[in-house]
Amino acid sequence: MRAAKKFITETYIDSFRGVSKEVWLISLVQLINRSGMMVLPFLSLYLTKDLDWTLGMAATAATSFALGGLVSSILGGFLVDRYPVFKIMLFALIAGGTCFILLTWIKSFIPFVIWVFITTTVADILRPAAMGAVSEFSDESNLARGISLLRMAINLGIAIGPFIGGILIETIGYQYIFIADGLTCILAGFLLLYFFKDKLSQIINRDKDGEKVILKTKSKPPAKDFPFLMFLFCNMLMLIMFFQILNTIPLFFSDVFNLSESEIGYFFMMNGLLIFITEMPIIYYFEKRNLAYKPMVWGAILIGLSFLFLIFELPWVWLSIFLFNFVISIGEIINFPFISTLSILRAKEDNKGAYIGFMSTMFSIAFLLSPMIFMPYIEKIGYQFIWITCCVVSIMCAIALQVSKSSFEKTYKTDSL
Numbered sequence: 083m084r085a086a087k088k089f090i091t092e093t094y095i096d097s098f099r100g101v102s103k104e105v106w107l108i109s110l111v112q113l114i115n116r117s118g119m120m121v122l123p124f125l126s127l128y129l130t131k132d133l134d135w136t137l138g139m140a141a142t143a144a145t146s147f148a149l150g151g152l153v154s155s156i157l158g159g160f161l162v163d164r165y166p167v168f169k170i171m172l173f174a175l176i177a178g179g180t181c182f183i184l185l186t187w188i189k190s191f192i193p194f195v196i197w198v199f200i201t202t203t204v205a206d207i208l209r210p211a212a213m214g215a216v217s218e219f220s221d222e223s224n225l226a227r228g229i230s231l232l233r234m235a236i237n238l239g240i241a242i243g244p245f246i247g248g249i250l251i252e253t254i255g256y257q258y259i260f261i262a263d264g265l266t267c268i269l270a271g272f273l274l275l276y277f278f279k280d281k282l283s284q285i286i287n288r289d290k291d292g293e294k295v296i297l298k299t300k301s302k303p304p305a306k307d308f309p310f311l312m313f314l315f316c317n318m319l320m321l322i323m324f325f326q327i328l329n330t331i332p333l334f335f336s337d338v339f340n341l342s343e344s345e346i347g348y349f350f351m352m353n354g355l356l357i358f359i360t361e362m363p364i365i366y367y368f369e370k371r372n373l374a375y376k377p378m379v380w381g382a383i384l385i386g387l388s389f390l391f392l393i394f395e396l397p398w399v400w401l402s403i404f405l406f407n408f409v410i411s412i413g414e415i416i417n418f419p420f421i422s423t424l425s426i427l428r429a430k431e432d433n434k435g436a437y438i439g440f441m442s443t444m445f446s447i448a449f450l451l452s453p454m455i456f457m458p459y460i461e462k463i464g465y466q467f468i469w470i471t472c473c474v475v476s477i478m479c480a481i482a483l484q485v486s487k488s489s490f491e492k493t494y495k496t497d498s499l
């Protein structure tokens with residue numbers, strides 16, 4: 083028993099070794115930033131319950147939120163190849179936080195939809211920039227863990243944010259979650275400035291005098307990399323199903339399971355904590371065995387299978403919720419980091435930002451489409467049809483990824499980090 087405990091402890095500690103100090107600091111900034119992520123999990127509830135909007139109006143707002151993320155992914159990928167990543171991050175945090183605070187006083191439909199789009203366009207430039215920063219301070223032997231550490235910080239923040247948000251909503255009202263989200267963004271910006279003040283003008287592609295060098299891209303652009311585009315397309319369809327966790331699932335928990343906002347916050351807290359505790363050792367296990375593509379495929383399968391616990395509800399509601407949460411979280415853990423890792427490693431030095439941008443755009447398109455696919459039609463098609471569709475589509479995407487693996491490997495050895 084003692085030997086097993088020692089082995090588990092040492093393995094867990096070993097999984098964190100070799101990750102650079104800079105990646106740790108970037109992850110800490112993301113932890114502070116995401117600890118204020120209170121708006122998104124409660125957006126559909128805020129709009130339908132507090133502002134009395136229809137489901138269609140709420141879906142439009144959620145789509146606008148996602149559309150801003152799509153624009154920021156394209157823009158962010160463009161900027162990463164041309165400007166210091168930390169300056170991009172600093173702008174996104176300070177300006178994005180300010181935009182979130184201003185959302186507090188916007189309650190009319192059209193102004194809210196427009197300002198949500200502007201807010202996410204500005205704030206989500208952070209994502210490709212942070213990914214670019216992690217790749218700059220990592221090598222092939224620890225890139226997957228660097229990305230996982232970043233995700234781990236984000237998910238711990240997500241565990242904290244909705245939990246606090248649910249309490250704020252029940253005690254003082256919905257509007258304060260916008261202020262809390264904005265202030266944590268701004269605080270994260272000041273921390274970034276403090277940690278990297280000496281590096282803000284020294285990051286990537288600089289000549290001996292420290293001036294920025296604008297590289298002319300000579301490598302094949304991702305838009306002409308057909309196996310990569312198929313890789314992104316299959317993952318995008320799976321992600322549309324996964325992102326129901328942020329759209330239809332909170333409504334399902336409220337309408338069918340009769341959960342309060344604070345209890346929905348507990349669900350997201352459990353999801354974030356599970357990922358925080360287990361992701362690094364799991365990724366370390368696969369990284370030591372030079373595996374990337376296979377776990378990504380199995381992750382998509384697990385995401386699909388998780389919806390079975392919503393299709394076949396167990397007698398005890400919280401058992402269904404826990405099993406759904408556990409399976410979808412493990413699927414996310416072994417899928418998401420390797421999508422990012424494979425995308426970055428497939429790129430060349432002169433078009434890394436373009437590949438990161440395409441990968442981030444794929445996530446954003448999935449996020450954009452996810453509320454549009456099901457949410458406006460819940461009353462007509464019912465939740466069960468949604469969960470069956472999510473299960474089937476995710477597993478079909480996993481099969482398609484496995485079938486297309488050989489064409490992907492013609493240009494990149496996927497299971498050799």
